[in-house]
Amino acid sequence: MLHVRKPLRVQVSAAGIVPRAAHVTEHVADAIEPHVNRMVLLLGLIYPLAMAPQLYNVWALNRTAGLSAVTSVIGLTVAITWTVYGLIHRQKTIWIVNLAWIGVHAAMVTGLFR
16 A cells, blocks of 8 residues: 655744744844843943043133034933933933933033033
């Protein structure tokens, strides 16, 4: 007697594929998340140093030409808002980084209006 096997049916519907893909994606995200969080915090604390030349011009050289007080006040307002958001949502990286920006923008605003 000849035994005929039925062809293997591969389920291609989204319901059949998505759970496995979601599991793999979750696993990868769990593995890299701590590293990404540390990198974001580090870069977020280094990035305000980009304002050092402007702060030097304002505070050491007393040069304010071309610097906008409006931009600095808006930056200060945004940094304060993000800090409050980070505190409310217990997002340590957000509020720590924006505290650094509050310091930078506050120094700029103070220097421009002195």
